[in-house]
Amino acid sequence: MANVVDTRGELPFISAKTRSPAHVAPRPVGTLVKRSIDLVLAAFGILLFSPLLLLCCSAMIVFSPGPVLFRHKRVGFNGQTFECLKFRTMAPDAAERLQRLLESDPAAAAEWKAARKLRTDPRVTLLGAVLRRSSLDELPQLFNVIRGDMSIVGPRPVTEDELARYASKVDAYLACRPGITGLWQVSGRSTTTYRRRVACDAFYARNWSIMLDTKIMLATLPALFEDSAY
Structure with a gap:
């Protein structure tokens, strides 16, 4: 099935005439070809970005004392859980800051409930904001790709709680290794709804x-340079 570039439709890259019927079962997206490409690109990326990795580590040590890496449990291919790696971008008391905000700001609570993220997030440090804006915080996920937890391209990694929101399309998510980038990430990211995110992952x-x-x-x-990339 050919893929047609068309940014006017519901999903970018895909025109209506190329969409698969909803009843088609997802096929596994963990083929040898894709895995081989992942390994080559991840290894090359680690070598290419090693100076940036070292620079980010040094900046974390100097300007944001605490653990350099943030490890969070995510659901991956075939339902296996793994530790998704990122440079830490939040303050040590992030959980307490979030709780205080949600209790005092109904609008923020509604935004969090809808998208599980905040456009103005009090948990994020100054250095963390820079890393997020440039997506440098996700560079450590290249090691997740090497380990086989993730792919270069795939659905955004989700928590077990978030997976419940996929409902009838959960099998589509579980058929993929989560990706560092993906269809949803290049489709407006936080300007899109969670329902659209699920649709992107199912289509992929x-x-x-x-x-x-x-x-x-x-x-x-x-x-990465669009305002919606946060």
């Missing part, structure tokens, strides 16, 4: 191809 699982992965990777860099 059902229509995976090397060409689709290539289009998503090529669209990732411009997406």
Whole structure:
């Protein structure tokens, strides 16, 4: 099935005439070809970005005392859980800050309930904001790719609580290794609804191809500079 670039439709890259019927079961997206490409790109990325990795580590030690890495349990391929790696971008008392905000600000509580993230997040440090805005906080996920937890391209990694929101499309998510980038990430990210995010992930699982992965990777860099990338 051909993929057609069309940013006017419900999903980017995909015109209505190329969409798979909703009843088509997702096929596994963990093929040898995709895994081989992941290993090559992740290894190359680690070598290419090693100076940035070291710079980020040094900045964390100097400007944001505490653990350099943030490890969070996520659900991956076939329902296996793994520790998703990121540079830590939040203050040590992040949980307490979030609780205070949600109790005092109904609008923030509604935003959190809808998207599980906040456009103005009091938990994020100054250095963390820079890392997030540039997406440098996700560089350690290259090691997740090497370990086989993640793919270069795939659905955004979710928690077990978030997985429940996939409802009838949960099998589509579980058919994929979560990705560092993906269809949702280049589709407006936080300006889209969670329902659209689920639709993006389901479409990706059902229509995976090397060409689709290539289009998503090529669209990732411009997406980093959009206001919606937070």
